[in-house]
Amino acid sequence: MPSSVETELLDADDARHLLIRTGFAPAGADLAPYVGLTRAEAVDRVLATARTEAVTPLPAWCAEPLPTRGRHYDELRAWWMGEMLVTPSPVTERMTLFWHNHFTSGQDKVPEPQMMAQQNSLLRRHALGNFATMLHEVAKDPAMLLYLDGASNRKGKPNENFAREVMELFTLGEGQYTQQDVAEAARAYTGWAVDSDTGQFVSRPAQHDDGVKTVLGHSGPFDGDAMLDILLGEPQTAHFVAAKMWREFVSDTPDTAQLDHVAAHFRASRYDISTALRALLLMPAFWDERNRGVLVSSPVTFIVGTIRRFGVTYGDTAPFARTSAALGENLFYPPNVKGWPGGVAWINSSTLLARKQFVEQLFRATEAARPRMAAAMTKTAAKAPPRTQGGMRFDLDGWLARYGLSASDKPDLSQQLQMQHAVLPLAPVDAIAAGSSAQAYLQALLMDPVYQLT
Template identity: 70%
Template structure:
């Protein structure tokens, strides 16, 4: 039996580590050579921006996967031939501040006020709880749909990034209307000013409820928001003292949520207007002024840039580049676009040794797969459910620190579930169609009607058409390499048996551990 002869192997150390995690989950080892392939499109360090050639399909695909979700051919086309600077400019210039998909109608309704809630019978309370659960499921499905149809995947990736930074969740925010409003806030400010975003989130009703800000009052301060605003939102661990937390909590006393309107309210009678000392600064600070003290710290800019670096560039920080970008970020007035632009034009971002070193999150994996293959679908609730099964239940983070991400997304159970998602996708090729590979027709006949969303359709032949292939045709080596480069950031970790069909070969590529990397 013939096996696919791969191009000469190449891996950076970080790529080896990422693949090793995936392979361990499969209880398999991956042999990796450390020497770059001569002439390989993945070899050698990236050149500086001014000397870099125009972007080819591999470069564009890398940029759009790192900053969004896996693109289809139509999304690649406008970027081909651009310089790196032109491509990043286009990417940032096409972002949005609102969603394309209308929210569910109930999202604009006010939650029940105190009088209405107090009049509920036990049955009505149970029904209200069931309604909340249904609406949270609808909200998750809505956001997945927005990620699938948005013309600006970067907007949704940044909204998702801030959702995991300014963490709130349904376990403490009972009414989904409030989480829908927070989601809109995060999207509106996603690529604006971090300073504005920080101040807006501090007044967000969902955040106030999640971190118990509604109980923060003079003489009995609640420290939750003060602590998280330092540890998780601005400075990072070990950059403040307990006394700083206590004083910052005093500054935020009186900020609350009106229990009838569910809007932010400042209650002067509950505010401690005495002097506070926060990070060495003294004053009769209110909460906004306390946040300005945090924003004045150079460490805040560095902390945010470090997180953006880990999200978009690499798990291995480059201190010199991070410090330089953080300085530009801070002097720009915390303009998020300035930080992102500098990150995406950094030598490290374009260094080919950093391709395929990050693990796709469950949402990125599901949404990216559906977008990449232009899958037709009906409802998106099952896709939100799949992401939750894989470990990322939107609007329900595991704790105040959010999802840890990275290699923690992968274990034997979640990797198996990812493979099963791919299998179900291939079963959604038209059963019985002459163009469907024989093995796929059998699988489609065997799977139950409810295995995937109603109306799901993956037109495999249409995806293969640019390679002059149909699903049951046998690809030659050139076509195999083109398909490999279209769906994997690196060479396959596993040797792939060939000799069957293009459809089977594509499915094998998507089953490879490397498909989980970006």
């Protein structure tokens, strides 16, 4: 029998909470199909959109022979921002972004952008699939082998980097293994390499140490795949990954009992990610009012969410990728092996100012979107509309029309509250000048610190 949590019906605020946490800020029209569904039905609807491939084709150079070096990385970043902006399955891209920060690799040690494009496709293919399968494939991914020095790990001269990070960052977490476990595990991964001509994974038996290893209490002539299976056999792995998902989608502080429940579902399903995410999204903690507006939007979710929420049109997506990098999240270039720390680390005086400048650019884009204003411009000015990031165009009047307003109208209290609910998870903390026009009122909401929260 379904629990009472699962059978509660969603209102618009609930639907917005679900969609913004599992994807990016939704447009108003995206909410309607979810309002009135039970929580279980709504979660299942989100998961049913999951994809294994992007809807936009990768840049043509991704299929070119190596090398191209780093000259295409900016184009790859712009491509992924574009995919996130148009995907019909935001949960797929949100989970791909999550795994990008879990299985960390980056441009600083992976000179070939084709390799990072290949890894990105791998993460998307398994984003809501099977974690065990993804772990095995990531371990042999050329970008990962280069990033964590696995490609130089050979018999007699083992490199411990991958062996350590696969335990600490990918499966068990800190304090769950010893240095001796790392040293022995490193021997198991010897012989995995990257072909210098093709950039593909190769196994070199002559460089593999086939002797007996003892790791986490298990002994045998383990190879790399056997070693990964040992890690997957540890109950701590399901708990560690479930805890990271909790911090990404619910709150910074997991509830012990509810997290144990999610981890148990994850392990019992043999690491089915959709099963774990479904269990997480149907925990009471996910829907608890105290856990709404407590997570800080990452630069990518802030930018993509804003554009999707307001139906903003745009041309080039490269400026969005550059803005994300300036805000601290440079796709395919994490700060270190631990990835981006997230949370409050996203916000400081510099990045908060830059986020507000992005909102200002959005409202400058309303000028270029108004036919009446464009008609009133001189011919010279009409040929050169206000410069906005990414060629953005925001139909402000069209967005406000759902509340019976135009930009110059003064919203009444009911209209103000409707606008608040549409864009903020909590009430604004800054006072808004009385008598503000609808445009000024909306801009004040987006300038409020609460707009940075989900």
